[in-house]
Amino acid sequence: MSATLRRASTDDAAKLAALGALVWLHTYSTDGINASLAGYVLGRFTIKAKQALLADPQHELWLAERDGQLLAYATLHHGQACPGQHAANCELATLYVHPLFAGLGLGRQLLQHAHRRAGALWLSVWQHNTRAIAFYQAQGLQHVGDTVFELDGSAHRNLLLALG
Template identity: 40%
Template structure:
């Protein structure tokens, strides 16, 4: 487990296990819907959520050797998680090939320092793997909470990419983490 000084002392960060798949799927679905289904649920949203956040798809994610998943727990309760993928070139800076694919914190636990603690734990884990601790991510251009969070963590915006949902393209802002 990785100890971090920025969150409550009885919270822990650890690598995900296969047995965590259902909890990660449930939390991922909850956070995604809360963040992006602002106008309600429609078929493309349901199809995406059930495909992306099924226990089977999360089990595959945990088993993927190019990725790692870190969890924040309080006792046996999952509160947040992050997914990092190695070998994923940034669309605007291809020399950066480590992507923070996901950083989800359950809304009830926002403001407790879990996001910054997960970012730090991701950097530390990358360094322990012998990798570079700098990474990139993309977030929806309408997700002002995430944008403000990453700017507060000294990430730099660097262009855009697009997320395809059904027939629609949604602009995502690309952010680069501060250099190590």
């Protein structure tokens, strides 16, 4: 699929918040939506939170659009050392593709762009997100360790993947 990549601006905050909430719930609410998931999404994926992220010089957000419609986005967090023993110093904090447009090359396009921008980069991915893990490994990312994402006292194992 042909999409235009561009750097996000504060005018994109609402679209970023909406797509972020959609993708996050699609990925993690595998058993439905409980209070913990709802609270996390409603607290994190807000216009105000996205505006703050866009204003932070350590972050770059890149959009994939078609006809002004947001289809996917990636967030680079510069200066974030990988918790594993890898040399990557830039985290790919998010790579979110609208579920209706998954498998069309948008994630690969954004990942390649992020790699060109940052050089070596790393990310964490939930151990049960097998589609994302397979995608990242097909793009050359290597498993370099594990980390934990904690939500309301529950630990969720994430894999650390890195690309040199």
